[in-house]
Amino acid sequence: MLDVNWRRQTLLIGAFAVAYGVLAAFVEHSYYLLILAVVPVWAVMGLAWNLLSGYSGFVSFGHAAFFGLGAYFVALAQIHWGLSPWLGIPGAAVIGACAGLVVGIPTFRLRGHYFALAMLAYPLALLYVFEWLGYQELALPMQRDHAFAYMQFENQHLYVWLALAMMVGAMLLTGRVERSRFGMALVAIREDEAAAEAAGIRTLAWKLKAITLSGALAGAAGGFYAVVLLVVTPPAVFGMLVSAQALIVAMFGGVATLWGPVIGAVVLVPLSEILHAQLGNIIPGIQGVVYGVAIVAVILLAPEGVFWKVKDMLVRRRERSVPELAAAIVADVVVLPVNRQRSDGPIAMEVRSVSKAFGGLQAVRDVSIRITRGEILGIIGPNGAGKTTLFNLLNGFIATDQGDILFEGVDIAGRRPYEICAAGVGRTFQVVRPFRRMSVLENVVIGAYVHCATDAQARATAEAALAQVGLQYQQHKSASMLTNKELRLLEIARALAGQPRLLLLDETLAGLGAAEVDEIIAVVRKLATQGITIVIIEHTMQAMVRLVDRFVVLNEGALLAEGLPQDITRNSAVIDAYLGKRWRAANA
Amino acid sequence: MLEIENVSAGYGAVPVLKSVSLRVKRGEFAAIVGPNGAGKTTLFKTISGIVRPTSGNIRFDGHDLLAIAPSARAHLGIAHVPEGRQIFPSLTVLENLEMGAYTPAGRHAWKDNLEKVHQWFPVLAQRASARAGELSGGQQQMLAIARGLASSPKLLMLDEPSMGLAPTAADEIFERIVAIHSGSGLTVLLVEQRVAEALHYADRGYVLEGGRVVLEGSHDELKSNDRIRQAYLGM
Amino acid sequence: MNIAQFLENFLQSLIAGLLTGSIYGLMCVGLSVIFGVMRVINFAHGDFMMLGMYAAYYAFGLLGIHALFGSAAGPYVAALLAGPVIFLAGVLAHRLLIGKVTGMRGSVLQSEGHYAQLILTLGLALILQNGGLYLFGSTPVSIATPLASNAWPVGPLYADKIEVFVNQGQMVAAVIAVVVVLGFVLVMNRSRLGKSLRAAADNPEAATYMGIDVERSHRLAFGFGVGITAIGGGLLASGTSFQPYVGLEYVIVMYAGVVLGGLGSVPGAFFGGLTIGLVQQLSTLFLPNQLQNTAIFVFFLFIVLLRPQGLFGAALRRT
Numbered sequence A: 001m002l003d004v005n006w007r008r009q010t011l012l013i014g015a016f017a018v019a020y021g022v023l024a025a026f027v028e029h030s031y032y033l034l035i036l037a038v039v040p041v042w043a044v045m046g047l048a049w050n051l052l053s054g055y056s057g058f059v060s061f062g063h064a065a066f067f068g069l070g071a072y073f074v075a076l077a078q079i080h081w082g083l084s085p086w087l088g089i090p091g092a093a094v095i096g097a098c099a100g101l102v103v104g105i106p107t108f109r110l111r112g113h114y115f116a117l118a119m120l121a122y123p124l125a126l127l128y129v130f131e132w133l134g135y136q137e138l139a140l141p142m143q144r145d146h147a148f149a150y151m152q153f154e155n156q157h158l159y160v161w162l163a164l165a166m167m168v169g170a171m172l173l174t175g176r177v178e179r180s181r182f183g184m185a186l187v188a189i190r191e192d193e194a195a196a197e198a199a200g201i202r203t204l205a206w207k208l209k210a211i212t213l214s215g216a217l218a219g220a221a222g223g224f225y226a227v228v229l230l231v232v233t234p235p236a237v238f239g240m241l242v243s244a245q246a247l248i249v250a251m252f253g254g255v256a257t258l259w260g261p262v263i264g265a266v267v268l269v270p271l272s273e274i275l276h277a278q279l280g281n282i283i284p285g286i287q288g289v290v291y292g293v294a295i296v297a298v299i300l301l302a303p304e305g306v307f308w309k310v311k312d313m314l315v316r317r318r319e320r321s322v323p324e325l326a327a328a329i330v331a332d333v334v335v336l337p338v339n340r341q342r343s344d345g346p347i348a349m350e351v352r353s354v355s356k357a358f359g360g361l362q363a364v365r366d367v368s369i370r371i372t373r374g375e376i377l378g379i380i381g382p383n384g385a386g387k388t389t390l391f392n393l394l395n396g397f398i399a400t401d402q403g404d405i406l407f408e409g410v411d412i413a414g415r416r417p418y419e420i421c422a423a424g425v426g427r428t429f430q431v432v433r434p435f436r437r438m439s440v441l442e443n444v445v446i447g448a449y450v451h452c453a454t455d456a457q458a459r460a461t462a463e464a465a466l467a468q469v470g471l472q473y474q475q476h477k478s479a480s481m482l483t484n485k486e487l488r489l490l491e492i493a494r495a496l497a498g499q500p501r502l503l504l505l506d507e508t509l510a511g512l513g514a515a516e517v518d519e520i521i522a523v524v525r526k527l528a529t530q531g532i533t534i535v536i537i538e539h540t541m542q543a544m545v546r547l548v549d550r551f552v553v554l555n556e557g558a559l560l561a562e563g564l565p566q567d568i569t570r571n572s573a574v575i576d577a578y579l580g581k582r583w584r585a586a587n588a
Numbered sequence B: 001m002l003e004i005e006n007v008s009a010g011y012g013a014v015p016v017l018k019s020v021s022l023r024v025k026r027g028e029f030a031a032i033v034g035p036n037g038a039g040k041t042t043l044f045k046t047i048s049g050i051v052r053p054t055s056g057n058i059r060f061d062g063h064d065l066l067a068i069a070p071s072a073r074a075h076l077g078i079a080h081v082p083e084g085r086q087i088f089p090s091l092t093v094l095e096n097l098e099m100g101a102y103t104p105a106g107r108h109a110w111k112d113n114l115e116k117v118h119q120w121f122p123v124l125a126q127r128a129s130a131r132a133g134e135l136s137g138g139q140q141q142m143l144a145i146a147r148g149l150a151s152s153p154k155l156l157m158l159d160e161p162s163m164g165l166a167p168t169a170a171d172e173i174f175e176r177i178v179a180i181h182s183g184s185g186l187t188v189l190l191v192e193q194r195v196a197e198a199l200h201y202a203d204r205g206y207v208l209e210g211g212r213v214v215l216e217g218s219h220d221e222l223k224s225n226d227r228i229r230q231a232y233l234g235m
Numbered sequence C: 001m002n003i004a005q006f007l008e009n010f011l012q013s014l015i016a017g018l019l020t021g022s023i024y025g026l027m028c029v030g031l032s033v034i035f036g037v038m039r040v041i042n043f044a045h046g047d048f049m050m051l052g053m054y055a056a057y058y059a060f061g062l063l064g065i066h067a068l069f070g071s072a073a074g075p076y077v078a079a080l081l082a083g084p085v086i087f088l089a090g091v092l093a094h095r096l097l098i099g100k101v102t103g104m105r106g107s108v109l110q111s112e113g114h115y116a117q118l119i120l121t122l123g124l125a126l127i128l129q130n131g132g133l134y135l136f137g138s139t140p141v142s143i144a145t146p147l148a149s150n151a152w153p154v155g156p157l158y159a160d161k162i163e164v165f166v167n168q169g170q171m172v173a174a175v176i177a178v179v180v181v182l183g184f185v186l187v188m189n190r191s192r193l194g195k196s197l198r199a200a201a202d203n204p205e206a207a208t209y210m211g212i213d214v215e216r217s218h219r220l221a222f223g224f225g226v227g228i229t230a231i232g233g234g235l236l237a238s239g240t241s242f243q244p245y246v247g248l249e250y251v252i253v254m255y256a257g258v259v260l261g262g263l264g265s266v267p268g269a270f271f272g273g274l275t276i277g278l279v280q281q282l283s284t285l286f287l288p289n290q291l292q293n294t295a296i297f298v299f300f301l302f303i304v305l306l307r308p309q310g311l312f313g314a315a316l317r318r319t
Helices: A006-025 A030-056 A063-083 A085-107 A112-132 A155-177 A181-191 A194-197 A205-228 A235-239 A240-253 A262-281 A286-301 A306-321 A387-395 A417-423 A439-450 A455-469 A482-495 A514-527 A540-548 A570-580 A581-586 B040-048 B069-077 B093-100 B104-108 B110-120 B122-126 B137-149 B168-182 B195-203 B227-232 C003-038 C044-062 C064-095 C110-136 C166-192 C194-200 C204-209 C214-237 C246-261 C266-282 C289-306
Strands: A349-360 A361-372 A376-380 A402-407 A425-427 A503-508 A532-539 A550-555 A558-563 B002-011 B014-024 B029-033 B054-058 B078-081 B155-159 B188-191 B204-209 B212-218 C151-157 C160-166
Touching: A006 A030, A006 A387, A030 A181, A030 A205, A030 A262, A063 A085, A063 A112, A063 A235, A063 C214, A085 A112, A085 A205, A085 A262, A085 A349, A112 A205, A112 A235, A112 A240, A112 B137, A112 C289, A155 A181, A155 A205, A155 A376, A181 A194, A181 A205, A194 A205, A194 A417, A205 A376, A205 A550, A205 A570, A240 A262, A240 A286, A262 A306, A262 B002, A286 A306, A286 A558, A286 C110, A306 B029, A349 A387, A349 A532, A361 A387, A361 A402, A376 A514, A376 C204, A387 A417, A387 A425, A387 A503, A387 A532, A387 B122, A402 A581, A417 A425, A417 A439, A417 A581, A425 A482, A439 A455, A439 A482, A455 A482, A455 A514, A455 B029, A455 C064, A482 A514, A482 B227, A514 A532, A550 A570, A558 A570, A558 B040, A570 C003, A581 B137, B014 B029, B014 B040, B014 B054, B014 B204, B014 B212, B040 B069, B040 B155, B040 B188, B040 B204, B040 C166, B054 B078, B069 B078, B078 B137, B093 B137, B093 C194, B110 B122, B110 B137, B110 B168, B110 C166, B110 C194, B122 B137, B137 B155, B137 B168, B155 C064, B168 B188, B168 B195, B168 C003, C003 C160, C003 C166, C003 C246, C003 C266, C044 C064, C044 C110, C044 C214, C044 C246, C064 C166, C110 C194, C110 C246, C151 C166, C160 C166, C166 C194, C166 C214, C166 C266, C194 C204, C246 C266, C246 C289, C266 C289
Parallel strands: A361 A558, A376 A532, A376 A550, A425 A503, A503 A532, B029 B188, B029 B204, B078 B155, B155 B188
Antiparallel strands: A349 A361, A349 A402, A550 A558, B002 B014, B002 B054, B204 B212, C151 C160
């Protein structure tokens, strides 16, 4: 997405539009011209759907709401105010945008299937309302005197070219979004919203922007549709088929791509329209069946659309033939522990009497820790001791029941994860959470946005972060192709791109072999020497004792002990917690 | 009875078990100990079929276990009492036990098994119609074990039965398990955090660390081995 | 309008709400089995109901139920027969399509699985609706029982000023609905099959350890879910006419009822459906008839935004 050659993309769009427009010039039959005019409308609807649901992953079955509102606005504005569609269609876009915002604010508070259900409800509700208002069939009045001023062209070709212009506009807009941090943020949200937030992405703000823009495009499409058909009925513009068409056109062609909805529209719309024309009398409902079958086939066989399926096949073939570029090993691998007493110096983070319970289970119990700037602190403890819960509290994913958390003297309790990230706290996750559909560089750039005003700065910061962990030669590799070790380094790099002063590493060494563990330890050491405070949760004790300055031991949610590695590993309470009292008794 | 040969398994890109081999003989009490992240629960999940190994094979009672669907493995006589109890919270205590007796072997011996289970864990008889989600941790653990026994298994696999329990409750559970083993000759495979207890009663022990078996032996050999402490605490 | 008039309208709406609400409750029970056991959003649920209505229609006409049982009782028998037929359809749909994107096999990430279910069932809905249009034609049909045109008077109450009516057809349908719900709840609670379905819903991993085939449980749950809702549809058909797009009208009703009742609670779903019926009928007191369904949508949005865990029923805890 970052490295798309936009000049080439623009040329391609232009070439496609010209070819389409020229082809249309040769068609004279009015029914086919109608189809040619309608295809770009659905392409725009598909792009609109894509902008929200394709890129961000929030599946909307309700785009008909924006489409219908746009259509009715243009029709009613012309009927009641004499407003020409030349102004009406932009107006429809504004209406669509406002509707998007109004819908988005409450609905984004819903998760998963509730979101989809709610989105389904909006157009259906509007359908009933408009029927009740008496707008069962609204015809746009004929304007013989000022036909052109009212977009009522003698020459049908003009409709096609106008539709094409609208589609080109939508494509250029989508292309722009794709390349910018807007698009990147949306994809990150789709891939892993929690990880995106932890990396500093303001998820709600971007989602609202997406639905607003999406609503605007859908509204404009609806407005134009009304002009082309000259008749607006509630089922035709608010019905489920409209939402389904927006969805299938984007899905068939390729979710979250620029060309996907266009491909989908060009293939599916003429197909269904012609089938409807030829067989509509014999087989009523043929259109719906075609779209239904297309949806089912796509989701089972090529869930992300034709575009991605083809691309995946090509990429796989290419990556097999390119030899593996070895990752550069950073610095020297230090095996001996470096014992540094770091109990003085300014406090980076202070946790004061923090508690958290889930239902009846006390996960964290009155825990107080002081983390000195620049130290490497290890948090250990038996299974279920509350370590990850503690991280989730520090990071803002969950709120404390009691207690304070101060980062550099400032209370961060109750702040959202992206705010805490912006304040200087970075995090990696126990279960690795890369953005699989993006390249290594793109993954890290997401992390850089929080402190980089321009996209160029973000890219430079990302490249620097990758160099710090030794992944700079893997920049353009897809994240889905990385090994476990590389994924761990990627997560660290993404957190580093946010320029943190404190880094929370959650089981970064899980599943790694001995040599890989040494590599990661070397990277972490280097980060600490650069002044970043590190807090790490780990089970791999062999590694931890070589890495950390100090241990904090949690057991059953409470602080059990803290101190230097050599003291902790012989501490009787700690041994009890890990091995059981009887062990200590038997081996005293 | 159970033979695990060079099994490697993991989740997605993350390998957890690296060529693990172990055997449990009929009637034996075997224990697996090791620090967190070592792969103990993953091993059980692989035996039960929830996780598919990337290599290696598992034989149970002469069957190639990997060729058998996960939900069919219980019918062969494997009872898995999972980590964290995992009872069915909205079902009653009795219904949970009935689900334990889902297999034909379990249904056949239902009456006998129910009686025995009530003897070993009287609280389950007292609270037969209570919702399982309302029981205390220790009671739920008893229910989970009883549920495993209700299938009339040939092999009982217990994953950290004492986890999250108060020491006295954990002691009680442990004593019952031992009594059941010595009373019925059932083959038991136990994963336990409480190393000393596990190794004390077990005939044979395996120490799992970082996905590999780093130590194995009879309980005499392992009883006071400092390598075990090292496995848990790193130095 | 005076008090007596208002009271009369109110009571009439209340009664109508309780009666249609009972049928909605039955439909919601069907959906809650699917939603509760499988955590699947089935956008095609309304369309399976539509299939059930047509199954009842054809059983009534073509298969001679009308002849056997007469026009008063016949529709109800046909409605009940629709259940097993749609059960089989559901099992087939699950085996061929839905099972491929749901359950333990279907998803790597929770979110990916959801996405595929939503889209697949949407596609299925389109196919069913429009296929239905082709197979059954767009003319509305019904298997109205003559009982639907008769009503028992209740009253006079309140010193002769109030008289309300209980529609006989609706009353019979409501009673049947309640009986079916009770029967189903009994099966779920007492039978081994029912317990294994509930166990699979509580904890699919542990259920597998017990030897329960979770995939099969899901298939059966799906079949039961659509089958039960089909009976509800058949009962509705005994009073009103319907056409192939009828499913869309009821999808939101059913989801509203299930969500209101609390996910995973079968009795809760019944009461949720009952409440929705009441809301729908009572809304006619101050809203025009055509906006009945809009009132439900708005109500649904409120529930989902303000109290997604529902009013009744416990939230399903997956261990």
